[in-house]
Amino acid sequence: MAPRKMIDASAPAEGGGIALAEDVSAGPGREDPLFINSLAKGLGVLKAFDGDWDALGLREIAARSSISMGAAQRITHTLVRLGYLRKDDRTRRYRLSARMLDFAYHYLHASPLYEVAIPFVASARDDCRETVNVAELDGPEVVAVIRMPSQRRMNPTSTIGRRLPAFCTAGGRAQLAWLPQDELADILDRTDFQPRTPRTITDRAEVERRLEIAQREGFALVDEEVNLGEIAVAAPILDGNGRPLAAVGVSTSTAHWTVEAARERLAPVVMETARRISRSLRGWKPF
Amino acid sequence: MAPRKMIDASAPAEGGGIALAEDVSAGPGREDPLFINSLAKGLGVLKAFDGDWDALGLREIAARSSISMGAAQRITHTLVRLGYLRKDDRTRRYRLSARMLDFAYHYLHASPLYEVAIPFVASARDDCRETVNVAELDGPEVVAVIRMPSQRRMNPTSTIGRRLPAFCTAGGRAQLAWLPQDELADILDRTDFQPRTPRTITDRAEVERRLEIAQREGFALVDEEVNLGEIAVAAPILDGNGRPLAAVGVSTSTAHWTVEAARERLAPVVMETARRISRSLRGWKPF
DNA sequence: ACGCTCTTATCGCAATGCGATAACTAATTT
DNA sequence: AAATTAGTTATCGCATTGCGATAAGAGCGT
Numbered sequence: 294m295a296p297r298k299m300i301d302a303s304a305p306a307e308g309g310g311i312a313l314a315e316d317v318s319a320g321p322g323r324e325d326p327l328f329i330n331s332l333a334k335g336l337g338v339l340k341a342f343d344g345d346w347d348a349l350g351l352r353e354i355a356a357r358s359s360i361s362m363g364a365a366q367r368i369t370h371t372l373v374r375l376g377y378l379r380k381d382d383r384t385r386r387y388r389l390s391a392r393m394l395d396f397a398y399h400y401l402h403a404s405p406l407y408e409v410a411i412p413f414v415a416s417a418r419d420d421c422r423e424t425v426n427v428a429e430l431d432g433p434e435v436v437a438v439i440r441m442p443s444q445r446r447m448n449p450t451s452t453i454g455r456r457l458p459a460f461c462t463a464g465g466r467a468q469l470a471w472l473p474q475d476e477l478a479d480i481l482d483r484t485d486f487q488p489r490t491p492r493t494i495t496d497r498a499e500v501e502r503r504l505e506i507a508q509r510e511g512f513a514l515v516d517e518e519v520n521l522g523e524i525a526v527a528a529p530i531l532d533g534n535g536r537p538l539a540a541v542g543v544s545t546s547t548a549h550w551t552v553e554a555a556r557e558r559l560a561p562v563v564m565e566t567a568r569r570i571s572r573s574l575r576g577w578k579p580f
Numbered sequence: 581m582a583p584r585k586m587i588d589a590s591a592p593a594e595g596g597g598i599a600l601a602e603d604v605s606a607g608p609g610r611e612d613p614l615f616i617n618s619l620a621k622g623l624g625v626l627k628a629f630d631g632d633w634d635a636l637g638l639r640e641i642a643a644r645s646s647i648s649m650g651a652a653q654r655i656t657h658t659l660v661r662l663g664y665l666r667k668d669d670r671t672r673r674y675r676l677s678a679r680m681l682d683f684a685y686h687y688l689h690a691s692p693l694y695e696v697a698i699p700f701v702a703s704a705r706d707d708c709r710e711t712v713n714v715a716e717l718d719g720p721e722v723v724a725v726i727r728m729p730s731q732r733r734m735n736p737t738s739t740i741g742r743r744l745p746a747f748c749t750a751g752g753r754a755q756l757a758w759l760p761q762d763e764l765a766d767i768l769d770r771t772d773f774q775p776r777t778p779r780t781i782t783d784r785a786e787v788e789r790r791l792e793i794a795q796r797e798g799f800a801l802v803d804e805e806v807n808l809g810e811i812a813v814a815a816p817i818l819d820g821n822g823r824p825l826a827a828v829g830v831s832t833s834t835a836h837w838t839v840e841a842a843r844e845r846l847a848p849v850v851m852e853t854a855r856r857i858s859r860s861l862r863g864w865k866p867f
Numbered sequence: 868a869c870g871c872t873c874t875t876a877t878c879g880c881a882a883t884g885c886g887a888t889a890a891c892t893a894a895t896t897t
Numbered sequence: 898a899a900a901t902t903a904g905t906t907a908t909c910g911c912a913t914t915g916c917g918a919t920a921a922g923a924g925c926g927t
Contacts, residue, residue: 327657329884331915335619336662342686352873363917366875370614375623385874389687391716391723397684398741399629400676408737415731429678436678441728444702452694453740454685616915618884639904650886653906672905
C-alpha cells in the first residue's frame, strides 16, 4: 500500500499529452479512447525488470509497475505464455527470457545500418584497439546500437540499448551538430541539462558553441563529461541529404590517452569510419 | 438486422496466431481467463516488423498480425504514445523506434553473464581474429547474446537476438551435451530436425552421438551444418553445479580454415574462454 | 506446529476495448 | 484537372474482456 509512485519515463515522444503512467492504477477513464491500457501495463511490467535485481516475485512486480496484483497476475501469466517471461516454479519468481532479444533483433534488422556498419566498426576497433560504438539519436537521448569493446574493461560496460543524454555525449553531439536548426532547438528545449560529472557542460549556450565547433571540425570530442576518466570522440553517419542517421564513436580512458592524442589519432579514425559507412548506405532513405 | 453476430466460435480471438513464429497459441484464446488478449496482440504487432521491410502502413500491420484494422489502429496509437513505434506523419507509415532496444538492455543486465563475459570474448576474438559469440539455450533454440565479429563479412551477419535451432549449431550442441538426460530428451522431443544445409545431421541418434563426443572432448564442432562454408566450434559456460548457462563459440569460413585446423587452434580458445568465464561467474546461481 | 507472507484461483460487474461504418486525405487514373 | 481508388482517421453502440476484491492454497521462518 505504500503510495510510492514510480513514474517511469515512458513517453518522451510526444510533447504534450497526458501523463499516462500516472493514472494507470487509480485510473478514471482518461480522454484517449484509442489508448489500450492493458498493453501499456504489460510493457510496463517488462520494464520493471530494470536494475540488476534478479528474479522478481508477483508482489514486487505489482509494486514496481504500480498496478494491482490482479493485473500483475494476469500480465505475468500472459507474458509467460508468450515466452517473454520465465517462471521458476520452485521460487515462484519471474525473470526475463531470452526472447526479449527478439525485439532487438527485429529492430536491428529493420534498417541496413547494422549490417553495413559492422565490418567497418570491427576494422576501426582493430585499428585503434579501443572500444568503438555506434549510437542513434532518439529524442534528447542517444541509444547504443553497436558496441565493440576493447579488451580493457571500461567502467560501466555500456551495452546495446544503453541510453545516455545526447547533450553531453560524443555520439549525441556529433548528431545534434548536423541537425537542422529547428530540430536541434526542439531537442535542446526538451533536454534536462543535468551534470553527470563535475566536468559536464550544463550551459545550453556553451553546448551550442561546442556543436558549432564539432560541425566545423567534423567530429565531437567529449572530455570526462559522461564518466570521469573517459574521453570520447564521435563523427556522424549521414544520409544522402546530410542528415545524421547515427554516430560512430570511440571511448577510451584518460589513463592511456590525452585529449590531444585522441584528437590527433582517434578523430581521424571515427571520421573515416563514419564516412565509409555513410557512403555504403547511400540510396537508402530513412524517414 | 442483427448481422453483428460473430461466428468466431471457431476462431478464438487468440492473439495474432499466424505471424508468431512459435507455437504461441495452439488455442489459448479458448478458456484462459488470465490471458490478456490485447497484450498479446500488441506484442504481435511489434513482431510484425520482421523482415527488412521498411516502414509499414496500418493496413499491412493489420494483415501481418492478423488483427482487425481497428485493433491495429488502437495498438499503433498506443505503441507510438509509449515510444516503441515511430510514425512518419507524411507517409503515415510506422517503424520501430530505438526504444525497442530497451528490452535487450534490461535483459542483458538482468544477469552478470554479459558484463563478465565481454572482456574474455573480446580477448578471444583478438586471439583468433575470427567472429566470437556467446549464445544461450532457449528451449530447442539458441539465441545469440554477444557477438564480436571479425573484420571479414560473414554470410548472414548474425545479430544479437538471432535464433537458430540448437541441434545443429555448435553453441546449441555445446549446451545440450552438458544438460541432464531428461532435459536433453525433452528438448530433442520438441526439436524439428529440419536440415539447413545438405550437410545438416537430421538423425536424432546421430546427433546424440555427436553430443557424447562433444562432452568427452570438451567442445562441439559443427561443419557446414548451419550455413555452407561455415565451421563453428563452441564450449559451454557452466555454473557451479556443472549446468550450462551459455556457450562461447567461434564461427569461421571454410575458405580459411579446415576442420582439423579449427579443432586444433580454435577449440582450445573457446574452451579456455568458456572456462574463464565460468570461473568468474561462480557464486551466482541462475534458476 | 502455527503464524505470516506471498501466490493462485474464482466471481460478478462494468468499464474497456471491440468491429463496423463513415468521414476524410493522399495518391493514381482518365 | 476531375474522378476514382486505396488507405488512414474518427466515431459509436455494445458485448466482451479484463478488472479488483476476496477466498483458498503454498512456503517459510520461528
